[in-house]
Amino acid sequence: MTTETVISVRDLWKVFGHKAELVPRSDELKALSRRELIERTGCTAAVREVSFDVAPGEVFVVMGLSGSGKSTLVRCLTRLVEPTAGQVVFEGEDILGAGKRRLRELRRHKFSMVFQNFGLLPYRQVIDNVAYGLEIRGATKTQRLRRAREVIELVGLEGYEHSFPDQLSGGMQQRVGLARALAVDPDVLYFDEPFSALDPLIRRDMQNEVIRLHREVGKTMVFITHDLSEALRLGDRILIMRDGRQVQCGTGDELVGAPADDYVRDFVRDVPRASVLTLRWVMREPRPDDVLDGPELGPDVIVRDAVRTVLAADRPVKVVRDGTLLGVVTAEEILTVVTDVEAAA
Incomplete structure (x- = not known):
């Protein structure tokens, strides 16, 4: 992360078992699946190379x-x-x-x-x-x-x-x-x-x-x-x-x-995708025939919260951040998510 951090975790391991400390040091052992590691060493890797x-x-x-x-x-x-x-x-x-x-x-x-x-x-x-x-x-x-x-x-x-x-x-x-x-x-x-x-x-x-x-x-x-x-x-x-x-x-x-x-x-x-996805996931590039004088919404607005505005507009809703046009959203994009027609990618 670019911001100041309170907690920074790097390559954290927790291995249970005899000579557990050998596992994180060995590229060969680290590459084993949990089942393979147990069969080979008797050790269980509960946490493996976690960083955040x-x-x-x-x-x-x-x-x-x-x-x-x-x-x-x-x-x-x-x-x-x-x-x-x-x-x-x-x-x-x-x-x-x-x-x-x-x-x-x-x-x-x-x-x-x-x-x-x-x-x-x-x-x-x-x-x-x-x-x-x-x-x-x-x-x-x-x-x-x-x-x-x-x-x-x-x-x-x-x-x-x-x-x-x-x-x-x-x-x-x-x-x-x-x-x-x-x-x-x-x-x-x-x-x-x-x-x-x-x-x-x-x-x-x-x-x-x-x-x-x-x-x-x-x-x-x-x-x-x-x-x-x-x-x-x-x-x-x-x-x-x-x-x-x-x-x-x-x-x-x-x-x-x-x-x-x-x-x-x-x-x-x-x-429910409409309750989680934001407009930045459903917006599209403006087309030459789009009339861009409709309402504006931010890219972080949840789709569910944008439904009324988008469906009430007779032209594309602009997705804008800090005065910059990022894309547009129409009823087509909104309804695709609301009705879950679009398969999860």
């Missing part, structure tokens, strides 16, 4: 099916799992070289994690669960309770400060976990499939909560999920993994509009 950057304030989603390596990857980023090889540069510091003391400082001050299983302390009230990270950091009781009340209000748990976890629904317990992560004001929030155990309606509410909180506090987020619709709702960019490898990284419209291979194409096959 995360920009400040970005919601970066890592997704894949079970066994793709996504959860192992996020644990490598925080060193809850020790990587076998590669680099994880956090705000300019390669944290793979950090000692135990420095790693504790990073976990207490720089990043927090929200897990699927909540991880709440059952015999502590909500306010004390939320304040726990500040207690570990050494904040005074007055400081941590004041901050805990602030984030409890932020996540919509006012009135439940003195409840115990077992008195709360699953969605409310996850809000407590989210509040606890926010309380320490980290630079980055890591989410490891936090909503997988919730029923669909509560899950959607929590997705909306993450979107709202991101809008309000602007935290950089790395979000792990196996759910494509969740990834598309939350992610500025999405990294798709398979068998420990990264398959494609891009925005939602890039994954749907230009899938890198059949695996990604299969993943996005049932996505």
